[in-house]
Amino acid sequence: MKIQVSCFATLSKYAPDDGNLDIEKGDTPESVFKKLSIPSEEVKVIFVNGQSSKRDTLLKENDRLGIFPAIGGG
Amino acid sequence: MARVLRINTRNKKVTEEDLAGDYAGLGGRGLTSRIVRKEVPPACHPLSAQNKLIVAPGLLTGTTAANTGRISVGGKSPLTGTIKESNAGGTMSQKLAKLNIMGLVLEDKPEPGSPFQTLYINKEGAKLMEIPEISGMGTYDASKKLFEKFGQKVGIMVIGPAGENTRLASSIQFTDPKGNPSRAAGRGGLGALMGSKKIKAIVIDSEDAKAPEAADKEAFKAAAKRWAEILVSHPVTGQGLPSYGTSILINIINEAGTLPTKNFRDGRFDKAADISGEKMVEIINQRKGVAKEGCHAGCVIQCSQKYCDEKGEYLTSGFEYETVWAFGSNLLISNMDQIAMLDRLCDDLGLDTIETGTTVAMAMEGGVIPWGDGQAAIDLLKRLYDPKDYLGAIIGNGTSFAAEAFGVDRVPVVKKQSLPAYDPRAAKGVGVTYATNPMGADHTAGYAICQNILKVGGDIDPLGKEGNIEVSKNLQIATAAVDATGFCLFVAFAVLDTDDALETIAKLISARFGINFTADDIGKTGIEILKDEFSFNRDAGFTAAHDQLPDFFTNEELPPHKVKWDFTAQELQKAKVDF
Structure with a gap:
């Protein structure tokens, strides 16, 4: 099954080329980091479908995953 | 003295x-x-x-x-x-x-x-x-x-x-x-x-003037060293802000579904990537601008920049997230150069970019210029150079005034000051701040985006009510104190996450003036300031009825999270210190 993945700021280089990723049942944000070689310790905020989520959240088909390092502004 | x-x-x-x-x-x-x-x-x-x-x-x-x-x-x-x-x-x-x-x-x-x-x-x-x-x-x-x-x-x-x-x-x-x-x-x-x-x-002109020295020079030096370490070692103040500037927020606020789009109709903008901090840095680097600059000597955060036009000529600096939002997704404009020109015009005319962006939105609501038309927005602002231009006068008087002039009923203001770049329905902590702080709608007065979205200094659900009154109140107190020190408010990102930060600030103040100022005194300072401010407003005729968001936030659901504003007037009063 496919999900949409976006990586931002210093993590943007790890984003899949077309923004989509094949995952399997049981995959989580943490396992996606491994698939994309994203250093887990550099991830600060995770959004699944626009809601802040934990690293062990179970992902499902067509989920929209956003991965951010620590950022601020305002 | x-x-x-x-x-x-x-x-x-x-x-x-x-x-x-x-x-x-x-x-x-x-x-x-x-x-x-x-x-x-x-x-x-x-x-x-x-x-x-x-x-x-x-x-x-x-x-x-x-x-x-x-x-x-x-x-x-x-x-x-x-x-x-x-x-x-x-x-x-x-x-x-x-x-x-x-x-x-x-x-x-x-x-x-x-x-x-x-x-x-x-x-x-x-x-x-x-x-x-x-x-x-x-x-x-x-x-x-x-x-x-x-x-x-x-x-x-x-x-x-x-x-x-x-x-x-x-x-x-x-x-x-x-x-x-x-x-x-x-x-x-x-x-x-x-x-x-x-x-x-x-x-x-301070030439040949001798700056006053700290009462305890050694203690001050030691505290100042630790203070710089705190700022440089935090990932936001040490890396994120220097690398991308404040517009780094565009993507995360968009992802969180709280980037106000088309005058607060949607929480996401389909062209957010075109106006992001990442995109801004790419353009700056292509044109040999400068991606990180400080706004004053001694700044280690360096969130400013030099943004050049297509010919490589200086166009603007201090080009902030709030400005990019106000003229960007708020107006459906996705051309970064047009947004930069609008920032330059505001700086040159001496206009608040947030207020002016939301005012141009009123002009778009009222059919004065079309949505998304960056050149029309530029031409509209240029009218302000002529003091006798009536349309320029309307635009220069802000969102509330322009809405009345153009017959618009969708007016994002609190106490006539326009809301900034976070939709309060999907970032409820900052919504509480908009409604209740002494200044009118203002994000800096209690920036709960830290806890709602950025996960700095805590983790509070932006879509629910729980914890959002309390966090806004505490941040309003802390911010008032920070604003008394001369610190840039962005130090808060590091302060909220560092155990000895408040103590270090107290040591700086103690050593500078030769007094015994404690971390507890920081909160007391903030409360005293808010008391002065709230009591002034009370005597100027402001009541709880003024501490409200416009009713369209209560009546309309915000996509994509389908959330409304749902705090009562009584609940909101709890965000204010007693005065």
């Missing part, structure tokens, strides 16, 4: 007094709000002789502690009618501190038709002078003339045509280390207050 200079703008007399009595030990927002509370009649007309414009460096400004160069400007707001403190970067604050001047108070008002004056201050004293050629000029040309006249090392505070014509959305601009008037005390129309006093510019 630290001094306050009072400048009577009618009879041109300058008097000097010690910072003593009710004002002893105060700085920044603490001093501006106390003077307004004590000396300005709350019910006065903001453009009348009874109002005062107060300018104050922070308690730690002028020291070697990092990021302490902010300046506070206060008065009764021409836009909101509430008390107002708006702060800015730039070089002037440190120069005032070097002259041991903790406050400037502009008083009274010249006769109608009087010419504009420039106030020049150096170690010899202060004098008012007429410089007729800068009247009517944009802030860029005016500051260029002032640098030519007074030398390149002065710090300048200047209003543009908007302030001269007392437009309610007008800002006060400050020159940065490169001499560009791109740092703004933007909110609340304080440029109009300065214009009403017929002061075009204030020029501070």
Whole structure:
């Protein structure tokens, strides 16, 4: 099954080329980091479908995953 | 002893007094709000002789502690009618501190038709002078003339045509280390207050002045070292902000579904990537601009930049997230160069970018110009250079005024000041701040985006109600204290996550003044400031009924999360300190 993945700021280089990723049942944000070689310790905020989520959240088909390092502004 | 200079703008007399009595030990927002509370009649007309414009460096400004160069400007707001403190970067604050001047108070008002004056201050004293050629000029040309006249090392505070014509959305601009008037005390129309006093510019020359030293130099040095470590080692202040500037927020706020789009109709903008911080840095690098700059000496965060046009010529700096939002997704404009030109025009005209972006949205709602038309927005702002242009006058008077002029009922304001770049329905902590803080809708007054979205200093659900009243209240207290010190508010990202940060700030203040200031005193300082501010507003006629968001936030669901604003008036009152 496919999900949409976006990586931002210093993590943007790890984003899949077309923004989509094949995952399997049981995959989580943490396992996606491994698939994309994203250093887990550099991830600060995770959004699944626009809601802040934990690293062990179970992902499902067509989920929209956003991965951010620590950022601020305002 | 630290001094306050009072400048009577009618009879041109300058008097000097010690910072003593009710004002002893105060700085920044603490001093501006106390003077307004004590000396300005709350019910006065903001453009009348009874109002005062107060300018104050922070308690730690002028020291070697990092990021302490902010300046506070206060008065009764021409836009909101509430008390107002708006702060800015730039070089002037440190120069005032070097002259041991903790406050400037502009008083009274010249006769109608009087010419504009420039106030020049150096170690010899202060004098008012007429410089007729800068009247009517944009802030860029005016500051260029002032640098030519007074030398390149002065710090300048200047209003543009908007302030001269007392437009309610007008800002006060400050020159940065490169001499560009791109740092703004933007909110609340304080440029109009300065214009009403017929002061075009204030020029501070601190050459040959000797800055006051810390009472305990060794203790100060040790605390300042630790302070810099705290800022540099935090990932937000040490890496994120320096690398991408504040527009780094566009993508995360969009992803969180709280990026106000088309005048607060949607929480996501389909072209967010085109106006993101990542995109801005890409453009800056292609054109040989500068991706990181500080707005004052001693800044280690470096969130500013030099943004060049297609020909590689300087266009703007201090080009912030809030501005990119106000003219970007808010208006459906996705061309970064057009947004940068709108920022430049606001700085030059002396207009608040947030207020002006939301005002242009009213013009789009009312059919004056089409949605998404960046060139039309640019042409609209250029009308403000002509003081007799009626449409320019409407736009210069801000969101609430323009909405009335154009018959618009979707008006995103609290106490007539426009909401900034986070939809309160999907970032409820900052929504509480918009509704309840003393300044009108303002994000900096209690920036719960930290806890709601960025997960700095806690983790509070942005879509639910739980914890959002409390976090806003606590942040309003902490922010008031920060605004008294001269610290850039962005230090909060590191402070909220670092155990010994408050203690380090207390040590800096203790060592600077030779007093025993504790971490607990920081909170007490914030509470005292808010008491001055809330009580002023009460006496000016503001009640709980004014601490509300516009009703469309309660009635309409925000996509994509389908959330409404659902705090009651009674619940919101709990976010205010007792006063």
